[in-house]
Amino acid sequence: MKDDLNIVGKRVVRSDSLAKVTGEARYTADLTFPGMLVAKVLRSPYPHAKIVGIDVSKALKVPGVKAAISGFDSYGVKWGVFRYTQDHAMLHTDKVRYIGEDVAAVAAVDEETAMEALARIKVDYEPLPAVYDPMESMKDGAPQIHDQYKNNINIHIHIDVGEVDRVMEKAYLVREDTFKAAGEAYAMMEPYAVVACFKSGYLDLYMPNAGPHVRAKALSNMLRLPLNRVRIRHINSGGAFGGRSEVAPGDLVASLLTMKSGKPVKLVLSREENATSSRQVHDMIATVKTGMKKDGTILAKDFRVIYDGGAYSSTGPIATSIPFYVYEECYRFPNVRYNGYRVFTNKGIRGMYGCHGRAFLAGNEAQMDMMAKELGLDPVDVRLKNGLKPGEMTATRSKITSCGLKETIVTASEKTNFRKRWAKPSRLKGVGMGCVAIMCGFPMGFRSGSSCYVKINDDGQVTLVTGLVDNGQGNESMVVQVASEVLGVPMRDINLVNADTEVTNLDPGAYSQAAAFVGANAVRVACEDARGKIVAIAAEKLKVKVKDIGLKDGAAYSLKNPDKKMPISWVVREAFFRGEPITGTGSFFPNIDFEREWVTRPWGQMAGTFSFGTSVAEVNIDGETGKIAMPRFTSAHDCGRAINPMAVEGQMEGSIQQAGVAAITEGNLWDKGYLLNPNLLEYKVPLACDMPDMDTIIVSSRDPAGPFGAKEGGLTVRMNAYSAVACAVANATGELFSELPLTPDRVMKMLERKKGVK
Amino acid sequence: MKTMKVSFNVNSEDVTLDVRPYETLLETLRERLFLTGAKEACGLGACGACTVIVNGIPLRSCLVLTPEVEGATIMTVEGLREDGNLHPLQETFMEKGAVQCGFCTSGMIMTAKALLDRNKRPTKKEIVTTISSNVCRCTGYKKIVEAVEEAAKRMA
Ligand code: FES
Ligand code: FES
Numbered sequence: 071m072k073d074d075l076n077i078v079g080k081r082v083v084r085s086d087s088l089a090k091v092t093g094e095a096r097y098t099a100d101l102t103f104p105g106m107l108v109a110k111v112l113r114s115p116y117p118h119a120k121i122v123g124i125d126v127s128k129a130l131k132v133p134g135v136k137a138a139i140s141g142f143d144s145y146g147v148k149w150g151v152f153r154y155t156q157d158h159a160m161l162h163t164d165k166v167r168y169i170g171e172d173v174a175a176v177a178a179v180d181e182e183t184a185m186e187a188l189a190r191i192k193v194d195y196e197p198l199p200a201v202y203d204p205m206e207s208m209k210d211g212a213p214q215i216h217d218q219y220k221n222n223i224n225i226h227i228h229i230d231v232g233e234v235d236r237v238m239e240k241a242y243l244v245r246e247d248t249f250k251a252a253g254e255a256y257a258m259m260e261p262y263a264v265v266a267c268f269k270s271g272y273l274d275l276y277m278p279n280a281g282p283h284v285r286a287k288a289l290s291n292m293l294r295l296p297l298n299r300v301r302i303r304h305i306n307s308g309g310a311f312g313g314r315s316e317v318a319p320g321d322l323v324a325s326l327l328t329m330k331s332g333k334p335v336k337l338v339l340s341r342e343e344n345a346t347s348s349r350q351v352h353d354m355i356a357t358v359k360t361g362m363k364k365d366g367t368i369l370a371k372d373f374r375v376i377y378d379g380g381a382y383s384s385t386g387p388i389a390t391s392i393p394f395y396v397y398e399e400c401y402r403f404p405n406v407r408y409n410g411y412r413v414f415t416n417k418g419i420r421g422m423y424g425c426h427g428r429a430f431l432a433g434n435e436a437q438m439d440m441m442a443k444e445l446g447l448d449p450v451d452v453r454l455k456n457g458l459k460p461g462e463m464t465a466t467r468s469k470i471t472s473c474g475l476k477e478t479i480v481t482a483s484e485k486t487n488f489r490k491r492w493a494k495p496s497r498l499k500g501v502g503m504g505c506v507a508i509m510c511g512f513p514m515g516f517r518s519g520s521s522c523y524v525k526i527n528d529d530g531q532v533t534l535v536t537g538l539v540d541n542g543q544g545n546e547s548m549v550v551q552v553a554s555e556v557l558g559v560p561m562r563d564i565n566l567v568n569a570d571t572e573v574t575n576l577d578p579g580a581y582s583q584a585a586a587f588v589g590a591n592a593v594r595v596a597c598e599d600a601r602g603k604i605v606a607i608a609a610e611k612l613k614v615k616v617k618d619i620g621l622k623d624g625a626a627y628s629l630k631n632p633d634k635k636m637p638i639s640w641v642v643r644e645a646f647f648r649g650e651p652i653t654g655t656g657s658f659f660p661n662i663d664f665e666r667e668w669v670t671r672p673w674g675q676m677a678g679t680f681s682f683g684t685s686v687a688e689v690n691i692d693g694e695t696g697k698i699a700m701p702r703f704t705s706a707h708d709c710g711r712a713i714n715p716m717a718v719e720g721q722m723e724g725s726i727q728q729a730g731v732a733a734i735t736e737g738n739l740w741d742k743g744y745l746l747n748p749n750l751l752e753y754k755v756p757l758a759c760d761m762p763d764m765d766t767i768i769v770s771s772r773d774p775a776g777p778f779g780a781k782e783g784g785l786t787v788r789m790n791a792y793s794a795v796a797c798a799v800a801n802a803t804g805e806l807f808s809e810l811p812l813t814p815d816r817v818m819k820m821l822e823r824k825k826g827v828k
Numbered sequence: 829m830k831t832m833k834v835s836f837n838v839n840s841e842d843v844t845l846d847v848r849p850y851e852t853l854l855e856t857l858r859e860r861l862f863l864t865g866a867k868e869a870c871g872l873g874a875c876g877a878c879t880v881i882v883n884g885i886p887l888r889s890c891l892v893l894t895p896e897v898e899g900a901t902i903m904t905v906e907g908l909r910e911d912g913n914l915h916p917l918q919e920t921f922m923e924k925g926a927v928q929c930g931f932c933t934s935g936m937i938m939t940a941k942a943l944l945d946r947n948k949r950p951t952k953k954e955i956v957t958t959i960s961s962n963v964c965r966c967t968g969y970k971k972i973v974e975a976v977e978e979a980a981k982r983m984a
Contacts, residue, residue, distance in 0.1 A: 089920040090936060093865020093905035100864035253836045258871045259877060259931035259965050271928030309965050310868070341870045397875040425852030504945025542966050582916040716971075723968030724928065750874035750963060758969040 076622060078555040078778045081716040084547035085305075085561055086540065088646045095306045098263035098276050099338045100207050105691060106265075107136055107177040109327050109337035110184040111320070112191050113165035114173050114423025117416035117743030118200035118213060121165055121173070121193065128190035129176050137330035138548025138623040141173035144326060147292045148630075149317055154669075155224070155383035156360065157216055158419070159324075160292070165198065167215055167381035168418050169743045170346030177327040177335045194817035199512035202742050204378045204413035205354070215381060215414040224379050225386045225412040229394065229672050232463045234404030235371040245441055246372075249433030251810035252737030253378070254425065255747075257755050260308020261344035266324035267334040273300050273325055278307035280314045280541055281579025282519065286571045287319035293325055296479065296489075302358070304570045307546060309726065310541035312422040314351045315581035316384060331767075337618060343747035344430040349421035350738065352389060352412075353378040356430035358751075360439050361405075367451040370405035375430055379412040380420040386412055388418070388512070389666035391444035393427025395466070396789055397434060399507035399680050400475065401456045403465045413781050424785060425729040427808055430734065435504045435793035436800045444750040448482045449492060449797070453505055453684075466673040467663075468509075469590040472781070472785035474708030479505060481767050482684040486823040490634035491688075492801055493638035500802025504793025508785045509677035510776075511584030513666050519659035520589045521575035523555065526604065526652040530639030531563040537577030538589035539569035543783070544717040545585040549593040551713055552777055556597035557604070558621025575657075583782040586677055586713065588658055588772070594777040603652045605817070607641045661775070679773050683707040683786025687730060687794035688762075692803050693821065696814035698734050698799065703762040705791070710781035722766040722782025730791030731756040738813045839907025847894045854878045854889035857904060864967045865905035866933040869963070876962030879935040880904045886961075905934035905971070908941070914920035916979040917941055925973040928966035936962050940976045950980060 089095035096191050141161035150156035161172055175192050178184040191545040200215040201568045206212055209224040215222055238244060272293060279285050282302035290297040307314065311441035320337050328335040359372040377390055389411040398406065442452045458464065460473040482503065483489060486700060491501045511518060523535040534553050540546040546566055554561045567573055577592075578584040601621065608626030620629045627635035645652045663674030685705040689698050703726050712718040735754050739746040747753040772779035796807050805820040831846040838861065847856055857863040857880065867906065869877035871890050878890040883905040908915040917937050920926070936959060939953050942960045943950055950958070955976045956969075 081925070084925065087922040087927045088928070090927045090933050091905075091914070091921045092909065093863070093934045095930050096864070097867070097931065099868070100858070102862075257965055258961065259875065259929065260867070261869065268874075309929040311965075338868075341845060341872075349847060461865060542931075544928065671918065720925050720928055720967055720971055723970045724966045725968075727965060728965070729966040748959065750870040755963050755965060757960040758956045758961065761969050764970055 075555055075778065077551055078713050079711060082551055082561065083456060083712055084544050084717065085550045086546050097260055097306045097308055098278060098422065101265045101276060102334065103267060103334035106336055107179060107331060108181050109175055109177045109182050109324055110188050110804060111172050112174040112188050113321055113801055114171040116166055116170050116195055116197050118198040118621050119166050120198060120702060121163060122196055123173055123194045127211065128192065129187035132183060132187040132190060133184055134179040135187045136175055136333060137177045137327045138174065138187065138332060139326045144322065145292065145379035149288055149292060150383045151385050152387065155386045157377050158382040160288055168416050168479060169470055170418060172323060172347065175323045175327060175503050177331050200743060202415050202417060202740065203217050203418045204376050204415055207413050208326035209298030213354050217362050219414060222414040224383055225390045225409055225669065226405065227390045227408065227410040227672065228667060229408040229466060231584055234370045234407040237405045238361040238372065240368045241686050242364040243441055243445060244359065245360045245437060245805055246357065246359040247433060248506040249356050249429045249646065249808060251354055251429035253353040253420065254423065254732060254736045255345055256311050256313035257348065257349065257753065258309030258311055258421065261339045261341050262318060262320055262348040263338040264320050265336045266328040268505045269333065275302050275321065275325065276305040277321060278305065278310060278311045278314050279357055280539060280581045280731055282569045282571050282581060283576050285317050289321055289325060289558045292322055301572045304568060307541040309757055310580065311424040312426065312581055314376065314541065316421055318348055320451050338809050341750060342464045342650040342748040346418055346745050350380060350418045351423040351426065352420050354429045355401065356433050358437055360437060360441065366442060366443060366447045367401060368401060368444060368456045371403050373408045375410045377410065377412040378417065379414050379789060380417045382419050384419055384421050389422050389426065389689040391668050392422065393430040394510055395676060396506050397431060398457060398465045398510060399468065400505055400682065402458055403463065408467045416744065422751050424788045424793065427789065428733065429508060431699040431789055432796035432810060434794040436796040439797050440806055441801055443555060448489050449503055450479060450489055453479050453503065455706060456678050459504065460545065462531055468676040471679050472710060472771040472773040473682055474769045475505065476707050477545040477683055478684040478706035481769060482686045482704050484687045485765060485767065486704050488686055495801050498693050498802050500798040501688050502541055502788035502794045502797025502799065502801050503685060504797060505687050506784060506790040508583055508681045508789065510681060510782045511578055511660050511677045512582045513662050514578055515664065517576055518578055518662055519657055520542050520577040520592040520659035522592040524596045524654045526600055526638065526642050528639065528642055528646065530637055530642055531813045532559050532560065533565045533567060534555060534593060535567045536589065537569060537574035539580050543721060545589065548586060548713050548717065549590050552590045552593050553597045554603055555778065556568040556594055557625050561655065563624065572593055586658055586780045587776050587781050589781065591658035591777040592656050594652045595658055599656050600652055601644065604641050605636060607644050608636060611636060622697050659663050678779050680723050681707065681709055681786055683779040684792055684793040685787055685790045689798040690796065690803055696817035696821065698812060698817060700731065700762040703730055704765040705776050706767040707784055707786050708767050708769040708771045710776045711770050711779035713770045713778065715768055715803060718768055719766045722787045723764050725784055726760060726764050726789035726791050728760060729755050729788045730795055732811055733792035735797040756795050832895050834895055834896050834898050836884060837903060838902040842955060844847040846890045849895060851894045852890055853892040853894050853897055856894040863904045863906050867931055867934065869931065874963055876939060877932050879962065881938055881942050884945065886939050905937055915941065916982040917975065920975040920978040924971045924975040924978060925972040926967060932964040936964065936972055941943060944980055948984060952977060
């Protein structure tokens with residue numbers, strides 16, 4: 071691979087940032103269309119109730135109301151990522167299953183009118199017994215939330231490799247612990263919003279989303295419209311973090327309202343509705359049993375993990391599996407058993423989260439440190455010993471290609487003087503380390519790949535067309551940068567048309583860490599296709615061999631004699647004369663085993679490649695109050711090649727906030743089916759003053775298949791930062807945590823437990 | 829519906845509007861004047877995404893009723909450019925990578941501008957304390973702090 075890159079690898083200003091600093095960037099709630107109506111949703115006050123009847127007729131009589139709908143106006147088609155998880159009609163006619171569930175909706179000329187109309191909708195409910203705790207929910211006799219799932223078990227993932235029981239018996243040291251964690255709020259700054267316009271049989275939709283193509287497909291099913299009549303258009307997204315991967319109830323509501331009224335409809339959720347009625351994060355309980363050799367080698371792992379799945383399936387089997395996979399992609403487990411249960415409760419709908427699985431991951435890592443301590447070993451050595459190496463297979467048979475795990479462990483520990491400090495922690499101060507690996511993409515059938523189309527315009531400027539979507543992480547700028555590198559055209563001369571199902575091609579979306587490895591790869595291939603055509607004409611005109619042509623700053627030049635050159639615009643014009651305008655197409659399809667199925671066949675190649683990372687947290691605990699201070703946080707991430715190091719650092723820093731600091735502060739609080747902290751006053755998103763000093767280290771491993779060697783830009787930190795914090799607290803207190811977040815009261819309990827032992 | 833007449837100056841332009849008595853400044857700016865740079869992320873004063881500068885003071889426009897700003901001078905993110913040139917904060921937010929999803933950005937920049945207007949050389953700690961009035965879910969704030977520090981240097 072050539073290393074003399076012009077722009078890839080540079081700290082460039084993101085192409086989308088000008089519009090964002092001037093306030094010109096448009097988000098869904100900023101849109102207005104002539105005649106646009108305001109929509110409001112009536113929500114269930116019950117956690118579980120039979121719907122006896124819904125009467126919207128009085129709402130329709132309010133002057134200014136143009137449409138009112140309920141589940142009876144829908145087709146009742148149920149959404150689910152898989153055929154076997156289709157259970158979510160989004161507007162139901164049989165029963166409601168959580169507080170805040172969408173029941174009916176109106177569209178009116180203004181908000182006041184809509185609110186008034188909402189108050190006139192009459193819904194007859196017959197309350198049913200409800201269940202809120204997954205352990206209770208699994209018991210015989212618990213209220214059944216869906217008829218088709220016995221004991222409310224939505225998904226059971228069972229993985230069994232090797233001989234766990236036999237080996238566990240022989241292990242020198244065995245330990246079993248149970249860890250709990252509250253689900254976090256996505257708290258993306260933009261509350262969910264949607265604008266829907268139905269015209270001449272075509273439905274145009276704008277909403278923050280992490281995959282326009284999958285969403286269009288879901289809506290075409292639910293609305294019984296041909297796919298080409300449902301068009302998800304491009305719009306900026308104010309954050310997603312996994313919470314915008316799936317079709318949302320509001321998408322259906324706004325679509326039905328615009329189809330009924332014939333007018334554009336805007337629905338904007340309040341912050342509270344965003345928390346109760348868009349997606350939430352799974353609470354979980356993880357039991358981790360580990361058998362180790364005397365030298366720290368992990369012999370066997372036995373996991374039982376319960377996910378509180380809320381009322382519907384959502385990404386069911388994926389959410390039930392991912393925490394396990396990101397761990398088995400990191401360490402060697404010769405014998406491993408995983409029993410993951412996703413269980414229904416009468417709580418809001420749950421989806422994947424960038425930081426998904428903290429009880430499991432932090433639990434494993436903190437337990438590993440306790441075992442290391444008991445064996446007189448250093449946790450760095452234990453991680454190095456068990457960490458996967460390039461060329462190895464994971465327990466479920468994914469091959470690891472490029473792998474900088476070792477480098478991330480070594481760099482992070484050296485930078486923090488980890489070994490010494492861990493071995494001799496001063497009073498109530500601790501350091502902790504967390505490691506993880508991340509799959510760059512996962513199997514999504516024919517949607518696992520991405521395609522791109524590029525055209526070079528008559529002035530030498532470029533238009534890129536790709537289904538890739540940006541939720542704020544910088545995907546758009548990333549592909550512009552990749553195209554700039556391949557085509558030798560400055561970023562400012564490249565226009566991007568993306569995430570618009572009418573014009574763009576399939577792309578896996580921005581929720582499986584596939585944007586760089588898959589999406590940007592397709593852009594690279596398409597641009598190389600166009601580049602070949604440019605170079606051919608330039609070689610002919612400059613009388614230079616094809617292989618001796620370079621492209622830079624909008625010109626083609628001779629590598630041997632750089633004075634010999636011509637602008638790309640001349641090449642393009644020549645191509646027009648020849649009747650062969652310069653365009654390129656390209657796609658990238660990762661090397662994945664498509665026989666793999668989350669439940670029935672959980673083995674085979676999971677993704678085209680994996681990223682690796684190690685975080686180190688440093689904590690000081692106040693012995694009087696149990697409050698944790700975090701002065702420093704260090705993360706090393708193997709992202710392959712960083713396309714824009716500044717953007718990768720930004721992802722890592724955001725992850726330290728959202729997973730690391732969150733391990734101390736964040737968690738949804740429930741009283742039965744009521745979410746107690748749905749707004750930003752009660753739910754504390756870390757502020758600038760809560761942040762540690764951050765040191766982000768990019769470890770480059772040059773993936774052989776990634777675009778210019780890239781993999782993904784920072785997610786490992788999102789899934790190892792809480793582990794580092796939990797381990798640091800264990801180091802400081804000598805105690806394992808039992809529940810996240812590590813609020814002062816929980817820390818005090820740990821300190822008391824410790825005293826009790828003495 | 830009963831409305832009230834309110835006059836104020838926004839981004840150097842005088843406006844007179846008929847507004848509902850309970851209308852928030854954020855609603856007026858966004859829905860009547862199409863100044864959508866200020867965002868609503870919480871609607872109850874917790875996040876600062878709606879921050880605009882009113883008579884030199886950064887205010888959460890979701891908490892201000894429009895009739896209260898009679899006669900005021902208001903600046904929103906749209907009014908930051910001078911003669912077509914970006915404000916130093918706009919430049920440094922771009923250059924330092926302080927913008928990700930961008931939803932908090934207008935509010936952050938307006939909060940930072942009000943700080944730099946009253947304190948030419950803020951310490952890092954002062955910057956951190958000041959922007960702790962605003963929530964950003966994406967960045968971890970490090971690059972935002974760097975951007976404000978750099979802008980202060982440029983403006984000195
Ligand atoms: S929207 Fe005004 S403070 Fe959050
Ligand atoms: S950049 Fe997304 S909230 Fe700040």
